[in-house]
Amino acid sequence: MITTLAIAAAAFSGANSGLAVGEMVTPFHPNHIFGPNKGTNACPPCTYGNRPAVQVWVNEDDSKNVVAIANDLSDKVKASKHELKAFVIQMTCCQECVDSITAVAKQVKADNIGIAHIAQTDSAVKNYKINTDSEVKNTVIVYKDKKVVAKFVNLKADKKGLDELNAAIAKVDN
Numbered sequence: 001m002i003t004t005l006a007i008a009a010a011a012f013s014g015a016n017s018g019l020a021v022g023e024m025v026t027p028f029h030p031n032h033i034f035g036p037n038k039g040t041n042a043c044p045p046c047t048y049g050n051r052p053a054v055q056v057w058v059n060e061d062d063s064k065n066v067v068a069i070a071n072d073l074s075d076k077v078k079a080s081k082h083e084l085k086a087f088v089i090q091m092t093c094c095q096e097c098v099d100s101i102t103a104v105a106k107q108v109k110a111d112n113i114g115i116a117h118i119a120q121t122d123s124a125v126k127n128y129k130i131n132t133d134s135e136v137k138n139t140v141i142v143y144k145d146k147k148v149v150a151k152f153v154n155l156k157a158d159k160k161g162l163d164e165l166n167a168a169i170a171k172v173d174n
Contacts, residue, residue, distance in 0.1 A: 017131035018057070018139040018151045025055070025146050028124030030089050030116035034105035037114050044087050044114065045146055052144040052172035053085040054165075056155075057130050061137035063100065067107045068157030069138070069165075074110040076169050084173045087114040091125060091132065140165065144172035 019025065029041040037047065044053065054073055058066055066088060073086035090101035098117050105115040118124060120132055130139050131153075140152040142165070150168035155161050 015131055015133065015136045015153050017129065017136045017153045018141050019129055019148045021148050021150060023148050025053075025141070025143050025148065026124075026127050028118065028122070028127065030087075030114075030118040030124075032114055032116040033102055034108065034115035035087075035111055035113050037116075038111075044085065048083075048085045050145040051083045051085055052080070052169070053142075054087070054169065055128075055141045055143075056086075056088045057125075057128065057139040057141070058088060058090045058101070059130070059132055059136050059138060060134055063104050063107075065157045066104050066138070069140075069155065069162075070104065070108045070113060070115065071110075072157065072162050072165070074108060074113050076166065076173070077112045078110070080173050082173050084169065085114070086112075087116060090115075090117040091120045091130065092117045093120050142168040142172060 025045045027043045027046050029043050032038050032040050056069055070088050077084050077086050090097060092098050101115060101117050137154050140155045141148055142150040149172055152165060155165060
């Protein structure tokens, strides 16, 4: 069951971050630097409504891990039966963080996912319950009909991590 996977992933990392399974995503306005909403601050939940979606909130993750997750999500968006949407959102505190996510965007192999940044102090970080402690590298939220069905904390883009993420995506993109 996907809920068990999501809870196990969060528990394994030792950190808690992100909306709980069953909670609803809310509006927020990141600065899109890549993808379908490039150059805007379009709200992902508002723009794409009840479609299945994945948000990857990046704190201090390694760029190779973020690129691998983004490329995997790009493949899932291409193969989606129900217009899956995916977003990588870098929480920023300075220009260096913006530069970091811009470098990631240049390494993503397709422009069908959104890559954006948002200030760590933005109310969305609090509303989405994103833990900004350095031990939290990323928080991944999978949802449909704006309801969270799975979350992962410190997702590694290895076979095991991506298999778990893809199993959660399969549940919402059916």
